[in-house]
Amino acid sequence: MSLNLKANIKNPDDFYQKLIDAQRDLSEDEIQLMNAKLILVLANHIGEAGVLDQALEVASEQ
């Protein structure tokens, strides 16, 4: 399986608002921690090493 880079979220504006709202009242450190947790939760859900490697690559692009 390869990393899906096509649009896959049904209501992108709903998702984005939830993401931003979830951090609205947090401090900078709390946000960093929450983002780290979010990445780990989603990575676990994906599971496949090959897909995670590709995601790391995409996110590391300058």
Place this chain on the structure above:
Amino acid sequence: MLNTYTYPEFEYQQSREQEQGVIKRHPVVIIGAGPIGLTAALECAAQGIPTVVLDDNNTVSIGSRAVCYAKRPLEVWDRLGVAAPMVEKGVSWKVGKVFFKEKLAYEFDLLPEEGHKMPAMINLQQYYLEEYMVAKCASEENVDLRWKHKLLNITQHDDHASLVIETPDGVFTMEAGWIIACDGANSDTRKMVDGEFSGQFFQDRFLIADVVMKSDFPTERWFWFDPVFHKNQSALLHKQSDDVWRIDFQLGWDADPEEAKKPENVIPLLKQMLGDDAEFELEWVSVYQFACRRMDKFRYGRVLFAGDAAHQVSPFGARGANTGVQDIDNLGWKLKLVLDGKAGLELLDTYSEERVFAADDNLLNSTRSTDFITPKSKSSRFFRDAVLRLAEKHEFARPLVNSGRLSMPTPYVQSSLNTDDGTEFAGCMKPGSNCADSPIVKDGKDGWFLNQIGGEFEVLVFGDAPATNTVSFNGINAKVTVVGRDLEDKEGLLTERFDGQQGAVYLLRPDQHVAARWREFDADAIQAAIAKATCQH
């Protein structure tokens, strides 16, 4: 500053009622001759309702202000017979480009579908739009447009309201069965009825400049996040007619609005954007703080609020004037039925119900856009920038880019006036949606579907012609139109958009919205749906 436009000066005239000192009762008085008030006057005229329109000024909008007019309001104006000069003078566009720093991040096309009379969007200076509507009002016997008439006070009674008006000749009183308040975001009418108006102010300021220049920029909406010419802020470029360009600059909350709009501060900013060699002149400059707020309800006794007086949104998405026009589209036929005694006052409360629902949709969309454009925290800024960077290369991130979700009509999917579908229909229309347009042939001539309907209830039939040509309920007549008999669906698009291949019967509201639909013609069911759509159940 340069002027590409000569402002007309409309003549003040003392009214006969003021001159004679008599108190006259008018069925409908409209407050404000801006885009929404003028649309209201034309809508009432189309419905056969005489109106008096009061405006405290005597010209059109000073400065360009609203710029983008979307397909649905253009369809409403076309029904009222005033869209043609707007479309002719306006600049049609459908492609938008979003840049992040110097790179293109995302591109969209508003109307990839052919077979609609009206373009997806036109850009036109507000003064032209108003000028065309004032001219149309002048040709309508039922519209009495009165300049230099300022509303001072309203007293509400059970079956009418009294208005105290000031003119250059002094103060006088008139009465109105109904008042349509279209006097903008700072509505005095709203204050006079103690209307509740609440929401969110954004801690940011924007500079809006109209610039005259000859340029070969394409006719597209260009939006920049964090451009090199205006670091850490956003900018927007739009073409209007007469070589006038609208440019928005985000300024941030700390900017001094008075300083920012001085030409000696605006011109260097423009030069950074357009290049040192660009030849341009300023036509109009203003600084705004945006707010997203609405009234708790749009009917206060005998006063009906429409446009910015009722709801105010940030401009990203062109949802201000466009929404206001659709308020009037919704209100006109309801007011007519109430005035004619064919429906009760509850029908006017559904104006509030349906348009509050639409206002909330607009507020949600414009708040989200504003949050994306001006992130409120460091982390939301990181997310925003991450989306923009990823969008350059990766498709998945592009739908997340939000530089304004452009005005689309809000279907009244939860409206109490709808009759629910008893069976499955394909396509994107539902009870509560506005009808899709399509090319048709009528009496051997090419035409458009939306030009065949509106103003009254209609029954649209795909399939066998029923025995009757009209379905009536309580004095409300719905004319039956049979596709294939009364009009020809030459390209098959109408049948496709209404999912009529297997036969279909639609009850359409006077505002060209779907009230109910079935697979078979059943006069009893249609009568029940008319009753429901007019609050008589």
